[in-house]
Amino acid sequence: MTTGNTPTGLELLQSEMARQHRDALVSLDTNQQRASEIAKHAKATGRLLLLGMGASHWINRVAEPLYRAAGIDATAQPLSEYLRAPIAGKQTVILTSQSGGSGEIIRYLDTAESTDGIFGLTLDPLSPLADRVPSLIGAGEVEKGFAATRSLLLSLAMHGAVLACLGQPLDDLKAYLNAPSKYEDAAVVSHLSESDCVILSSRGVLQGVADAGSLYFMELARIPAFSLEGGQFRHGPFEMLRKGIGVVLLCPSDNDSESVRRLAEECLAADVTPVIFDMSGKDAVPETLTISMPPYTGITAAAAGLVAMQETLLKAATAMVPDVGTPIRSTKVTDGE
CATH class of the missing domain: 3.40.50.10490 (Glucose-6-phosphate isomerase like protein; domain 1)
Structure with a gap:
């Protein structure tokens, strides 16, 4: 207020x-x-x-x-x-x-x-x-x-x-x-707000969106949030999957959609339910928490994915932190030198 x-x-x-x-x-x-x-x-x-x-x-x-x-x-x-x-x-x-x-x-x-x-x-x-x-x-x-x-x-x-x-x-x-769309999913917000760590992952152009999302969620929810490109995620870090870890995947509409969908299935096998921002145009991966989006490509996919992720992560962080958006250890403009 x-x-x-x-x-x-x-x-x-x-x-x-x-x-x-x-x-x-x-x-x-x-x-x-x-x-x-x-x-x-x-x-x-x-x-x-x-x-x-x-x-x-x-x-x-x-x-x-x-x-x-x-x-x-x-x-x-x-x-x-x-x-x-x-x-x-x-x-x-x-x-x-x-x-x-x-x-x-x-x-x-x-x-x-x-x-x-x-x-x-x-x-x-x-x-x-x-x-x-x-x-x-x-x-x-x-x-x-x-x-x-x-x-x-x-x-x-x-x-x-x-x-x-x-x-x-x-x-x-x-x-x-x-004409931007809004994506509401209370189950996704609730699931992420109960996580004590979040991993975000994608391929290609959308990987940069996942990277931005990890920083955003760390700043707002004040919990660890890692961004791992799809291949890098599978090469070792899968060992950290457990109950309490949230996984957010951005699924593109190109040929990489299948690799992201396989990654979601492997998360389920590790007893972790992934959230998917899905632009593949395909049916949702069963048992996942999926936000279906139009099959955008290129820069449009990046823009739409960025905004949809912002909205969802902000709602999750608001449920986790009483003064969300008010920094306690950082400033808007930083001098890291």
Whole structure:
């Protein structure tokens, strides 16, 4: 409940999420010129480096395979790692930071020999990032909610603007943003809220969405949440499965759907009931908790999966934490340096 004129952490998150589709559409339209400039530079170098921290890194991770599909050799890396082991060679760089002012961003800009070929992606037009390099700017004000919600969808939309300039169609993404669906499942929320640890997993583009979800749930529910790519999950970590561990799978509509469905069946065999955000277009895996979604692909699948997961995980976290969305050990803008 709002205290005086100060909204709660939950209210801030809900406010961000309520306007994110609209702001994402605006961000697609208003960044076309800058997106064209970035795409032209990336095509000239043939190499794109996506750098960010926290949720900004994970949205870069979503975009990484989409750029590769567009013919660009793209790599997403945490900026803190890059600062300690730079990747040599001529390349185009996108620095992603919703605030545009994290400690790693400032250090990178202060130590870069040249800003030629370096571009920003941020929600703050007055930030150091936007001031020092040509930047894509998200619509609306800077995100105020503690955990990233609107900033992720807007960042994905801005990557989409660049991808469109590389020849990738966005008609399905725009259609989704204009008419988003809501997915309600009280059983899923109840199941996750009773977990003491959660593992999120997928394949391809949706793996980056799972990565973002793990951070989101750790921040809000304050329990361990791991993100493991489908193959990595099966190579050893399966040993940790037990009662009390929640598993969230994002099932794509492409050929990887079968591998995710097999993973769900193996979870059931380990006496763990997985939650599946299912875009496969197939019947639900028996005995799982399945949220059926349209068979979206590519960037549209990422956008729809991201929002559906945000909504569900926020409800679960709200049932677990009395002051959800109010950080006790962290700040919105962080200096990890």
